[in-house]
Amino acid sequence: MSLSPIILITGANRGLGFATVQALATKAPEAIICLGSRSMSTGNEAVQELRQAGVTSNIEVIALDVTEDRSIRSAAELLRQKYGKLDVLINNAAVAGNPKPDLSDFRDVYSTVFNTNITSVGCVTSFFMPLLSASSHPRVINVSSARASVALQTSGKLPPTASIPYSISKTGLNILTLEMAKLHENVRFYCASPGHCRTAFNNYRGKKDPADGVKVIVELAVSEHGQYEPGFWEFEGDAMSQVAW
């Protein structure tokens, strides 16, 4: 079994997943960082970009489409053979969408968003559970959103909703996190809210630099065991704080 911490990030070929890999390379130089990507070519391009930026950490591209069971099982088997464990799973991959005005694809759009953002997180986490259980301090970090917060949704303080199925999916993801935490008491489960960041997700209209957005994810990933209690976290100003459910 590997002595280095093994960290896997899904959907890490671009956006916040990529920024997470970049930040972890500095914050956890001893870790082996598994950059999950549903396309090996975009995953390899991402690593090339990191190398050109001077990143020398141990980064490995892992083919992983979170909506394909065969792909998840292959990725888990690869990690089992190479490292025998997984210390940190960061479920970052997600999609958003809106049905057409004629509603012809309403069911498809909702199903796709729920499948990727909720069902697939449950599936990936469950399929990797034997490897997580082999770690001395396993943790799962689910990349959520302020949109998930029922308290914020009902406060009237959130900007207008861009995608209703996406909002619902992130609330569902939070509940999934709470349920899985009850099922797997040996694993610490977290939800992380990165804030509105400039990525393709919002046509780069977000206010935050992705490097700032991923601080909460990286902090939860590298924190001492027990430093942060399981919960819904954000990094605002220069400190970690809990987001109301």
Ligand SMILES: NC(=O)c1ccc[n+]([C@@H]2O[C@H](COP(=O)([O-])OP(=O)(O)OC[C@H]3O[C@@H](n4cnc5c(N)ncnc54)[C@H](OP(=O)(O)O)[C@@H]3O)[C@@H](O)[C@H]2O)c1
């Ligand atoms: N940006 C924000 O302001 C913001 C705010 C709150 C929360 N978040 C959350 O942060 C996370 C990352 O968002 P982002 O802004 O970085 O979005 P992004 O730039 O659109 O990146 C999404 C990533 O997910 C991957 N992905 C989508 N479907 C996948 C699948 N079936 N299998 C594997 N990977 C898949 C994409 O891969 P491909 O390149 O192959 O499509 C891409 O790498 C998401 O969970 C999002 O909900 C973002």
